[in-house]
Amino acid sequence: MTNDVKGKQNWISRASPVLVVTAVIIAIWYAATVFLNAPFQKDIYKRGNNTTWTTSQLIKDTMSQKRPVLPSPHQVINEIYKTTVLKKITSKRSLIYHSWVTLSTTLVGFLIGSVLGILLAVGIVHSRTLDKSLMPWVISSQTIPILAVAPMIIVVLNAIGVQGLLPKAFISTYLSFFPITVGMVKGLRSPDVLYLDLMRTYSANKWQTFWKLRWPSALPYLFASMKIAISIAMVGAIVGELPTGAVAGLGARLLAGSYYGQTVQIWSALVMAAFLAGTLVALVGVANTYVDKRMGVKAQ
Amino acid sequence: MTTSASTSRRLFIASAISVLTLISAFVLIQKALAFEQPPSLMFWVGVIAVWLAAWFGVDMFAKLKIKNQMLDRAVSLLIPVLFGVWLLILWQLITTGFKVPTVLLPPPSAIGARFAASIPTLWADFQQTFLKAVLIGYVLGCGSAFIVAIAIDRSPFLQKGLMPIGNLMSALPIVGVAPIMVMWFGFDWPSKAAVVIIMTFFPMLVNTIAGLNDNTEIQRDLMKTYAAGYWQTLFKMRLPLAMPFIFNALKINSTLALIGAIVAEFFGTPIVGMGFRISTEVGRMNVDMVWAEIAVAALAGSAFYGAIALLEKISTFWHPSMRQNKRA
The missing domain is CATH 1.10.3720.10 (MetI-like)
Incomplete structure (x- = not known):
């Protein structure tokens, strides 16, 4: 009973600062909306010979412009509501349709990247030559801004007839394999020398040592890296959508919005992307707790 | 000299293999550039043989246990460099040998020239x-x-x-x-x-x-x-x-x-x-x-x-x- 109350208090004391800060950010956002949109609104009044505007009217009007410099939060939410709930999913204007395009690319890229990353890590841990020759390149591969290469990969693959999901997923793969490899190399090497020696006294072969000792002890590392990997896989998917001429996906919405000055559309795509990324990371977290429970790790 | 005799002998062999394979790779690259027709099967067998020999050299380097700290650091720097150089060599050989259109993937030599x-x-x-x-x-x-x-x-x-x-x-x-x-x-x-x-x-x-x-x-x-x-x-x-x-x-x-x-x-x-x-x-x-x-x-x-x-x-x-x- 006391434990339950304590847990509740703990939860409140942890959540309340976050809520307060979030509220402050939203308040600042509203203030910035008024501040940034006011010059244009005053211009409209001037041109319409409207000299009798009041401050409250100005504030109200700055939040209902069609192409504001900064849309207010409720405009963005309204736009998201209009393009998700009120539009058919099959419609090209539906945000759900575009989100699905981005989400599927992200997931395919992430899955390939995870498998590739794990395989590389297994190779690196078991072969000294691979460790010494490949590992430095795995690390330096990330100092190359791959996102800069994205348009070329997509245009070139497009030229030889590979279209649609795969070229974009390739960029997500490239971005997401790295944290997985680095994390898994660390994880597969994390078992103590004592445990490794124990496996040897059992005369376990490499295969058994891997499945019974290395793999289980690498799992926490795997989940930690998967959380990073899935969020940057999404960045890759969004950027991958830019050079194809804004066909579909959240990146395409961003680009189209910036061409036509549709700021509300840009912001709604951004909020959607943030929501998706947050959900994906949370899902990995849920999988983590589930696996922990199955493996008998005590919850902290 | 803290490095033992057998280690230094192996170090010498590994270096010799690496130098030899690099030279033969250079010859192969020159040949591939001169080809009018797609090269014969023998050429690719040669490429694979040289590449395997180079891998063997790198493998020897990686398995060396060197006590001298300076030398050890030099070798652990050399291994990834060799690996990278071989990546470039294979890229060059494949793009020129298979006549890959430059629109798809230009050979490193063309990129270098453009650079x-x-x-x-x-x-x-x-x-x-x-x-x-x-x-x-x-x-x-x-x-x-x-x-x-x-x-x-x-x-x-x-x-x-x-x-x-x-x-x-x-x-x-x-x-x-x-x-x-x-x-x-x-x-x-x-x-x-x-x-x-x-x-x-x-x-x-x-x-x-x-x-x-x-x-x-x-x-x-x-x-x-x-x-x-x-x-x-x-x-x-x-x-x-x-x-x-x-x-x-x-x-x-x-x-x-x-x-x-x-x-x-x-x-x-x-x-x-x-x-x-x-x-x-x-x-x-x-x-x-x-x-x-x-x-x-x-x-x-x-x-x-x-x-x-x-x-x-x-x-x-x-x-x-x-x-x-x-x-x-």
């Missing part, structure tokens, strides 16, 4: 993107995040509120704000610097806060027994202890900054800049120019990262993770 021929353009792009947008954005973004972290250091409430939000923001696709920044700050480099500032801010903030809290009761007590004030504790104990965290963020941010600036250029630029050049030359199918630009980006990115890693080594030499592993 050398267009240094003024590349330098102008580098100046626009790296020296202006990336560096200014990076310094402002990391600097402001550092100052904010110190400013809210005394308020646990703000820290508790900002940490989860900062963590969340670090996971979000922030590059997406690029079109908005281009709208607000125009086409030139300030808009790109703004994207870089936003991208680098949150990793730095989260890491600095985490670093400032990474000290033990004993360390804090020691400072108290010295009657150290808040600022003395901050500068003499907490900031030095936070250094590994701060450098971690600086390293993450060095790649993020370059990515942010280049991607922001896809949304609109004046007619100079690395992202601009890449997207226009792709449109004109000048793929060798794109690869030359990618080489610049890769060099700049690696040099940036390397400079920060070096700075970290110099300023946090005392940290356990930096100590030389003497056991091996």
Whole structure:
């Protein structure tokens, strides 16, 4: 009973600062909306010979412009509501349709990247030559801004007839394999020398040592890296959508919005992307707790 | 001489194999360039044989146990370099041997030639993107995040509120704000610097806060027994202890900054800049120019990262993770 109350208090004391800060950010956002949109609104009044505007009217009007410099939060939410709930999913204007395009690319890229990353890590841990020759390149591969290469990969693959999901997923793969490899190399090497020696006294072969000792002890590392990997896989998917001429996906919405000055559309795509990324990371977290429970790790 | 006789003999053999394979690879490359027809099967058998021999050489290098520290370091540098050189050699051989259209994948020799021929353009792009947008954005973004972290250091409430939000923001696709920044700050480099500032801010903030809290009761007590004030504790104990965290963020941010600036250029630029050049030359199918630009980006990115890693080594030499592993 006391434990339950304590847990509740703990939860409140942890959540309340976050809520307060979030509220402050939203308040600042509203203030910035008024501040940034006011010059244009005053211009409209001037041109319409409207000299009798009041401050409250100005504030109200700055939040209902069609192409504001900064849309207010409720405009963005309204736009998201209009393009998700009120539009058919099959419609090209539906945000759900575009989100699905981005989400599927992200997931395919992430899955390939995870498998590739794990395989590389297994190779690196078991072969000294691979460790010494490949590992430095795995690390330096990330100092190359791959996102800069994205348009070329997509245009070139497009030229030889590979279209649609795969070229974009390739960029997500490239971005997401790295944290997985680095994390898994660390994880597969994390078992103590004592445990490794124990496996040897059992005369376990490499295969058994891997499945019974290395793999289980690498799992926490795997989940930690998967959380990073899935969020940057999404960045890759969004950027991958830019050079194809804004066909579909959240990146395409961003680009189209910036061409036509549709700021509300840009912001709604951004909020959607943030929501998706947050959900994906949370899902990995849920999988983590589930696996922990199955493996008998005590919850902290 | 601490290196034993058999080790030095094996070192010699490995070096001999590597040199020989490199020479034969060079001959093969010359041959492949001269081919009119796709080369015969024998040529590819030769390529594979030389490559396997080279792999054997690298394998020997990797298995050496050298006691001499200088030599050991040289060998562990040599192995990845050989690996990289062989990657380039195979790339060259496959693209010229199979006559891969240059639109798809130009051979490294063509990229090198294009690189050398267009240094003024590349330098102008580098100046626009790296020296202006990336560096200014990076310094402002990391600097402001550092100052904010110190400013809210005394308020646990703000820290508790900002940490989860900062963590969340670090996971979000922030590059997406690029079109908005281009709208607000125009086409030139300030808009790109703004994207870089936003991208680098949150990793730095989260890491600095985490670093400032990474000290033990004993360390804090020691400072108290010295009657150290808040600022003395901050500068003499907490900031030095936070250094590994701060450098971690600086390293993450060095790649993020370059990515942010280049991607922001896809949304609109004046007619100079690395992202601009890449997207226009792709449109004109000048793929060798794109690869030359990618080489610049890769060099700049690696040099940036390397400079920060070096700075970290110099300023946090005392940290356990930096100590030389003497056991091996």
